Amino acid sequence: MAIVLCVKAVPDPEDIKFDKKEGRIVREKGTLILNPPDRHAAEIALSLKEKTGKKVIALSMGPPQAEKILKEIYSLGADELILLSDRVFAGSDALATGYILSQAIKQIKDLSFVVMGEKSIDGETGILPGILSAMLRLPLISGVREILYVSKERGLFLREQERFLEEVEVSGKAVISVKSNLEYLRPPSLKRLLKVEEVKVSVWNKEQIKADEKKVGFSGSPSKVISVFEEETLKRGEIIKEAEEKLCLKLIETLKKKGFLRGNQWK
Amino acid sequence: MEIEKDAIWVFGKLEEEKVNPLSQKALSPARFLAENLNKKLYLFLFSEEREINREILQGLFCDKVVSVFNEKFKEAGSEAISLAFEKLVKDYSPFAVIFPLTQEALSVCGKLAGKLNLGVCVHVKDFKLKNEKIIMTRPGPCEDLLVELSLETSPLLIVLSQSHFIYKPSENAQKLPEIEILHLEVSENLPIKITKRKKIKTEENPLVKARLVLGAGCGIGDRESIEKLKRLAKLLGAEIGGTRPVCYAGLLPEERMIGISGVSISPEIYIAFGISGRIQHTAGIENAKFVVAVNTDENAPILQKADLALIGDAKKIIDCMLKKLENQ
Secondary structure: OEEEEEEOEEEOHHHEEEEOOOOEEEEOOOOEEEOHHHHHHHHHHHHHHHHHOOEEEEEEEOOHHHHHHHHHHHHHOOOEEEEEOOHHHOOOOHHHHHHHHHHHHHOOOOEEEEEEEOOOOOOOOOOHHHHHHHHOOOOEEEEEEEEEEEOOOEEEEEEEEOOEEEEEEEEOOEEEEEOOOOOOOOOOOHHHHHHOOOOOOEEEOOOOOOOOHHHOOOOOOOEEEEEEEEOOOOOOOEEEEOOHHHHHHHHHHHHHHOOOOOOOOOO | OOOOOOOEEEEEEEEOOEEOHHHHHHHHHHHHHHHHHOOOEEEEEEEOOOOOOHHHHOOOOOOEEEEEEOOHHHHHOHHHHHHHHHHHHHHHOOOEEEEOOOHHHHHHHHHHHHHHOOOEEEEEOEEEEEOOEEEEEEEOOOOOEEEEEEEOOOOEEEEEOOOOOOOOOOHHHHOOOEEEEEEOOOOOOOOEEEEEEEEOOOOOOHHHHOOEEEEEOHHHOOHHHHHHHHHHHHHHOOEEEEOHHHHHOOOOOHHHEEOOOOEOOOOOEEEEEOOOOOHHHHOOOOOOOEEEEEEOOOOOHHHHHOOEEEEOOHHHHHHHHHHHHHOO
């Protein structure tokens, strides 16, 4: 039996610049990092492995450089690494991404759980677990924080949903999205770090996952980007450039005018 | 049931006999669409209780509230709600469905999108209408960027950002909505069951209701300056918040983060000390009534949000404020 852990390589937020003339995003170094919430998902997937003896297959869709983050997951304890990489996948929105991931997961035999982070930090904010669970026709347990019990037939999870903590029981397979507030995240294993260079990442393209080309990439994405722009100047108030002493007085005066620092006790 | 097709729907939840405040807030931009496109606006309230207290309809600016009840909503949460909602969407083909940004709404919306192959736009903070087409604005992958998107599938699925725009409804929208109570069957046998539920005791974040907030950015991103800012806050009776880097560096706890990843504030005055003003942060201060930016950089994006910009060293200004306020 297998636990599938979905992870994503996201651009390093420090690395993204905007080319005003061209109106497009430039990634100077092209550095990719593991989407931070996925680190929490890895912890739950690997705990499930320990409790059930099932293997963990780490799955990621991305360019060839995304191999790096799969190897990072290997060092934590994953057994197999699969990269979904095909030029036609580029430009996929959340719906097309859900389709690609679901097609890949359908190729994996003896699936038990699909585990993923609650959101990715580069835009698709938390909609993917729902989409993927619907496409796989599996129930979704969102916001999982802890595995309370797991056996072959059922699992009991503690999850956080808005203002409630809930215990959710599931019989059979499920998609699990993990809350990014776990207290413990295991460190990489030294033994695995030493082997990481030799580990093989299987690369699957659109044929291997039997994907319909019309449902992936730009053409398979119903959300269309019209423009990317820097936030406009919405208001520009009074600008004062003076010695700090004077600025301080101005600030105090403003606070007083707005009803703070009432009374004459302020110099 | 009398429900016009091609209407604007808002997804709502009835919790402890109250409409989830975020669903209620979502009615405001939905009203904008309904009035401008001349469509009906319905609030779908999924409820775990059979009865609904009609007093809650006060202040809901929509044409009709449809209260949907099924015992399974309590047992299976979003699994059951999404099945019921899917059926309603199929039967009454709305023009657009608008969701507030809650975990449950995200699950229901994602399920709907995956099941019916629909595009979704998440974190929408603004709409524009262009030839009857809706253009949505949401934050881009990099901090100061915005992206404009359209969706090519119907109905449009829109999840709002927590700091979306507020629209004042016209006079005639302000009458009490009609109510329709619907007991919907969910025939499928669901493999999940919520066996226990406990309310998380959370103290309300003091930032949310504070009248005066001092914000800390990287310009004062060291322990000593933050300590001074805390002293200043105490003297002024203000609350302290910070940007993501400041909170991630451990200088302030994460509950103090203001912006998309943190809380949205609406104080009388917000003073941003050494904050450059990337959208991840400024999205959280859009409802501040007066913004003061203290920054050495005249070109910092925060100036675009500021009613008053003080160009100078934030650390020195804090020192100076402390001196004046502590010395009397």
